[in-house]
Amino acid sequence: MKRSRRRNHNAVNAASLARWIVMTAFLALAGLSYVYLTLQLYHLGERRKAVENELGSLRNQNDIASAQIAGLTSHSALQRRLKEGYLKMVPISEANIVRLALAPQSSDEDAIQPVINSSGAK
């Protein structure tokens, strides 16, 4: 290149350019990240709300089912069913009752107490 031409030419400062590019890219990335994260935050908020609603709905269904079970198994309901003939209860005669005298329990806590052998009972 001729010397006169080189004198008129504005030299590009590569380091400065690179610095600007990096800064711009960083700012752009930061901006995009901010927007992305903000959107994610809203999105997760919506998800959280939906999950909360679903949980609430499940709790509601559970409570409704519990209420129905309590209603159907209540004393009054069973009494009604008994009167309607859905259930049949026969008084047990005294002759059919066998009463077992319970062994007196020792007041001493360390005394050997009779236990049920659960494995043996199977």
Add this chain to the structure above:
Amino acid sequence: MNPNSRSRCVLVCTGFIGLFSIFSFRLVYLQAIKHDEYAGLAAEKHVYKQMIYAERGMILDANNEVLAHNAPVETIVADATHFNNREATIALVSHELGIPSRELAEKFDGERRYIIIKREVPAATANALREKLRAGNLRGIYFERDATRIYPNGSMLCHVIGFTDFDHHGIQGVEASMEEYLHGQDGYRFIERNRAGQEIVPYRGQERAPRDGYQVHLTVDLGLQNIVENEIDAAMAQYSPQKATIILMRPQTGEILAMANRPHFDLNLRSEGKPEQMKNRAIIDMMEPGSTFKIVAAAAALNEHKVRPDSSIFCENGLWNFGGAPLHDHRAFSNLSVREILIKSSNIGAAKLALMVGQEKFYEYIRRFGFGERTGIELPGEINGLIRPPKSWSKISITRIPMGHEVGVTPLQMTVAMATIANGGKLIMPRIVKSITASDGKSISSLSPVVLRQVIAPETAKEIGDALRGVVSDSGTAAAAAVPGFTIAGKTGTAQKVNPRGGYEEGKYVVSFAGYLPAEHPEFVGLVVLDDAHTSKPELNYGGLVAGPIFSRLAEKAARYLDLEPHEEIRKALPVQRVEKSPPAERGRKTAAERIALTNAERH
């Protein structure tokens, strides 16, 4: 730069500086000085305090059977500032909830931000409305989770359980007395909504989780309550009394095992209940107890060693003029022992026992038995009863009070007094709440028996108890109250009904029977009271003939339910074979033991 240009430049710069200074000052003014005010205004516009309601605690019986619980419902509310199509919203809500359009239009008039449209809407209805609002893109209607109180047993135990108002505050029964534990603590959350009224979740503010109400466990056993309810219904059908009360109580602990009153009401239809049906007569009704009160006079005389159980008292052959007024017995008795005074229910004998004790001492014993003061049961509205001090007594009061006149007691007080005899002379506080637990089962409070005082010596209580066993014998006034297979002790009461305008009502009686079973080791004390029972013949309207048999039936079933073993000596006398099956011929015959039927079996 010439001076002109420079001065122009300075001028423009000064202008800009001034302008931006004004902006800066304004900014500082708005952001710093007026911050709180504008932040408040902004918050008012966008921030809402969303309540998170605590779930009311359940009420359970002694065996954890549910007596009161909650069912989810929704409260539908509106924000009038959020409507985007008011007319369409009104039409839809009116159609779905069955509310007249005009009523809704009046509610939505103006800019109110919180309008309650309807409470206790079932979840299915609320969901249908929610979907239709979404489909029509209609805004301004919101749904709040709520709960309604459900009583699975309807009218059973209605006076004890009580009920709540619209705001879920207990206003009667255990619902009211245990309000502090049942209610829980509501939570809240500060939220922001966007223009469409939807919550902006990331902007959630301060939050406090709700604490659900505790569970209250009662001492009442629904099995026994069922027996009592069946018997009281049968009594209502048979005798058509104006009012009736039955109480079962465990004497050693004061636990109320069952309590029923008539008239009654359905807890799930409480709005239809009449005030007369809602009264828990066991604790708020005052009655003259009649002869059941004679146990106080006899106990006082025996405890003060004025007499012995076999001491002979002359009963004036049925008519005694004292203080210028005649006192009658229902039969002419000459000499009766103290024991026989209770067995035969002699008014004159009881009056003479009280006279031996003296006015002041007798009054002291009445009070020591718990009459004239609240028992302390965990139920609201209990009354003291009416016991006048001796200085207010007339000349003949000392002869009338021992037979249960001139005093006002509640059925519960009478039950507690009988329990004192059954309990070796110890007065115990009756209680209806067994324990309080958190929803995870952790115990919050467990109530233990409270012995208030030793009213009479254990020996005196035993002597009275022995006499009361005779009341249910063939020679006593309540032979019909006997329970096959068991020894029971009890006392009948027949009192003429007090006229609210003064004096007594002719031909109207309050009949009662208080007793306990088994007499040796009482498992429960029972009281049956019928106010103005209608019998086929007026002369049959006696405690022993009306209330006695009711007690017998319910005690028989209760003993069976509690698996009390029939008394061996009595059983031996009965044609019952143990273990071996009865021959077919004998099966048709109804033995005493067979009569002890299942609690749900029909009345015999």
